[in-house]
């Protein structure tokens with residue numbers, strides 16, 4: 001059991017596909033903390049994944065929405081505010097997909113139609129979501145919006161491909177839209193930059209296992225798990241972080257500020 005720090009808060013969680021999804025763990029944590037939510041995912045992901053099991057476990061409802069489709073987003077937001085009889089307190093955008101990564105296209109040989117699709121799903125969907133929430137005036141004052149990102153937005157990780165560019169764009173949208181959401185509605189907007197984590201989206205990145213080991217050996221606290229990410233999200237949805245906004249928060253065991261660790265040097269010498 002948690003401490004009920006989200007009691008009375010209502011929201012929407014995007015991106016729980018299966019039990020390895022970061023959004024899945026986050027939904028469980030929010031439920032434990034007394035928050036209520038609608039779960040959503042793209043119709044095809046709802047069919048392929050196991051979101052209905054999570055809905056049962058967390059006593060929540062599933063409303064399908066393709067996050068790139070404005071009509072779907074507006075329907076989702078209106079249905080959620082109707083169900084809860086009021087505005088929303090938290091939103092989690094936990095969505096990512098690159099067709100080029102999926103199809104093994106190298107960064108020096110990108111297919112631009114696939115690039116556009118991945119950019120729309122992984123980055124522009126965050127703008128579409130916030131614009132829909134903003135226009136429908138669906139967020140309560142002191143509400144909180146979080147999207148998940150990766151450090152490849154700042155540093156080069158060769159196999160992360162065009163997702164690196166999508167994440168840079170996503171983080172910029174968080175700051176740009178967060179300014180207006182803060183000024184006009186007193187709503188926070190932040191991104192969490194998470195350690196590499198074994199999930200369906202994560203597994204799409206070539207060499208993920210080695211990536212995970214390298215990050216773990218580099219980070220003084222070791223890699224942040226999906227559960228750690230869920231806990232950080234809970235804190236960002238709580239009233240304890242009311243004036244944290246426009247931030248990209250590294251949940252990575254310290255990885256982002258380390259040049260090299262002794263463990264990596266020892267590995268190179270052995």
Ligand SMILES: NC(=O)c1ccc[n+]([C@@H]2O[C@H](COP(=O)([O-])OP(=O)(O)OC[C@H]3O[C@@H](n4cnc5c(N)ncnc54)[C@H](O)[C@@H]3O)[C@@H](O)[C@H]2O)c1
Pocket residue numbers: 014015016017018020021022023041042045065066067068093094095096097121148149150193194195196197198199200201202203
């Ligand atoms: N796994 C990692 O190593 C890692 C590290 C840092 C950040 N992230 C980010 O965390 C987030 C969640 O990913 P995850 O690792 O839990 O993997 P995941 O595969 O479980 O989640 C990705 C989700 O995006 C959803 N999605 C794809 N297209 C969509 C669309 N058109 N509309 C709505 N939803 C759509 C999928 O159905 C899936 O639920 C992503 O933004 C990812 O980039 C992951």
